[in-house]
Structure formats: structure tokens, C-alpha cells
Amino acid sequence: LWLVGVEPQSVGDGAQTAAVHRTLLAAGIAVLEGIRLDGVPCGTHFLFAAPLLLGGLDGAPVRAVLMDP
Secondary structure (H helix, E strand, O other): EEEEEEOOOOOOHHHHHHHHHHHHHHEEEEEOOOOOOOOOOOOOOOOEEEEEEOOOOOOEEEEEEEEOO
16 A cells, blocks of 8 residues: 655645545555645654544544654
């Protein structure tokens, strides 16, 4: 599984948002939206992003923690 993180609250633009989500998920790529990485130094990090358990949804907010290895 791969992950792509984006600063905006959604990938795609307007009407394209759902299509972009489907394309990424079909390719085995999860999406982490609204992630802020300014101030994070370049290098290798460990990301822990535990989603909230919410029934009946295709996505959920996460508590994202970025750690140095």
C-alpha cells in the first residue's frame, strides 16, 4: 500500500475530486488530506496515522504523528 499526502482538504479540483480518489484507490494508493509538513526537516520519518473508527463511511479523520526513526 502506498500513501500520498496533500495539504488541501481534498485531492483533485471540484468535479474531479471523486475521480481522482477512485483512480488513486484503484491503484492501491491511500490519501492523507490536510497534512501540514512545513517546518518538518528533509529526511526519513515514520508516519503513524490512525483513523477514527466511524461506521458507514469511506474515509475518516486520522490522528497523524510524524516521528524521526
